Amino acid sequence: MNKLYTIQTTNSTDHKIHLPITTTIFGRIHTVSFGTLFLPCEITYSDELNQSILLPQELADQLHFPSEGKTNLIFNEGTLHLGPLIGIFTAGFTESTLRPIGERSLFFAKFLSLDQSIGLFTFVFGAHHINWDDGTITGYTYGKNGWQQGTFPFPNAVYDRLPNRRIENHQALKLVKKRLTEEYAIPWYNPGFFNKWAIHKLLIQDSRAAIYLPATFHTPTISQMEEMLATYQSIYLKPANGSLGLGVYQIMYSKEENQYYSRYRDDKEINRLRKYPSLEHFLKAAFKDKLLSSYLAQQGIKLIRLDGKPIDFRVHTNKDEHGAWKVTALAAKVAGKGSVTTHINNGGVVKTLEEIYENPQERVRALHDLTEAAIILSKCIDDNIKGFIGEIGFDFGIDQYGKIWMFEANSKPGRSIFCHPELRDADILSRKASLEYGLFLAKMAIFHPEELIHEEI
Secondary structure, three states: OOOOEEEEEEOOOOOEEEEEHHHHHHOOOOEEEEOOEEEEOEEEEEOOOOOEEEEEHHHHHHHOOOOEEEEEEEEEOOEEEEEOEEEEEOOOOOOOOOOOOHHHHHHHHHHHOOHHHHOOEEEEEOHHHEEOOOOEEEEEEEEOOEEEEEEEEOOOEEEEOOOOHHHHOOHHHHHHHHHHHHOOOOOEEOOOOOOHHHHHHHHHOOHHHHOOOOOEEEOOOHHHHHHHHHHHOEEEEEEOOOOOOOOOEEEEEEOOOOEEEEEEEOOOOOEEEEEEOOHHHHHHHHHOOOOOOOEEEEEOOOEOEEOOEEEEEEEEEEEOOOOOEEEEEEEEEEOOOOOOOOOHHHOOEEEOHHHHOOOHHHHHHHHHHHHHHHHHHHHHHHHHOOOEOOEEEEEEEEEOOOOEEEEEEEOOOOOHHHHOHHHHHHHHHHHHHHHHHHHHHHHHHHHOHHHHHHHHO
């Protein structure tokens, strides 16, 4: 774990920063940096300081540095880097001082409240908070006094938390990313929502990943759907860019009745089961003669069940402070009665593995297999997608033979599983890991900026 230092501001009028004498090993320091702002400074060393540093208030003000807190000390080529400073980019700000990001204020507060545990300084900002002329951002922090607005230099790294695809595709927001990454060489992580079909095409070509993928077709024809039903007994129709289980249909064929059944959630959020004499009748009723150009047909899997209800698994992976993938959270989701998915808003219930598996050996095997699959798939996606991916949420299934199937990968995973009281530690671990990856990228930008440029290409 990185050694953290407590910042203490002084009323000194000079630009002398007092450091512990143990830091003399890093050589002569002539510049101090916070975020992407650099200022000249003088350094003095004291054997009375252990894990604290003294920073003149005047210099702190010029750096837009908070008056207190814990920080990493990063030394490189005569510069002392404080923080680092991580900006969290989003949209949907309000005029409220109590809830500046509306209903998502608590979501962001939970991230910001963890920064000091790893010596980071974090703030949330939107496109309209950027002052391009003087290189500052008027963003929001969260601490013991609640939400506060302050001015910051451009950060060492930006964590993308735009709320949806529509906002993500807004031209003004794309321009913000372009300028900060290209003009200021600031690493930007977790950009872009995944498209299900793009991810499938990417993974099906990788032998490490292909074994976890159900058969999937884009813009399926009726004949393809008929063949899939004959082979797998059921299929799922999913929007390629969907989320939260919206717009999903399960199609089943009864050979005895020569009838088709569709399970879905209607516009009034009621779970429905309908019968049709043919696929043509179903498509006409559900899609009004529109092409399935934005849909995927996915093989139905006979999943393990609890009390007769199908179970799938959400696994969160994150990159840590070393840039390595790790599993930070794992939970089961049991489908609600008559529901087409296990999503919480469809009546699904979150369970721990202990609640699913009474047999310890079965539980250990499931944990091992799900963890292995999640790490392999995280690496495969990361190896084949441009940019810096710091977290992925996977939806997995385990069939009646114990085989693992990957249904979806999400670049900005929801956090509904963390409503379970036994997953509170995992909630903190996964949030903290998202910030730790920002620390990793900030260090890369300081020590090896050429590697970041190569990664972005």
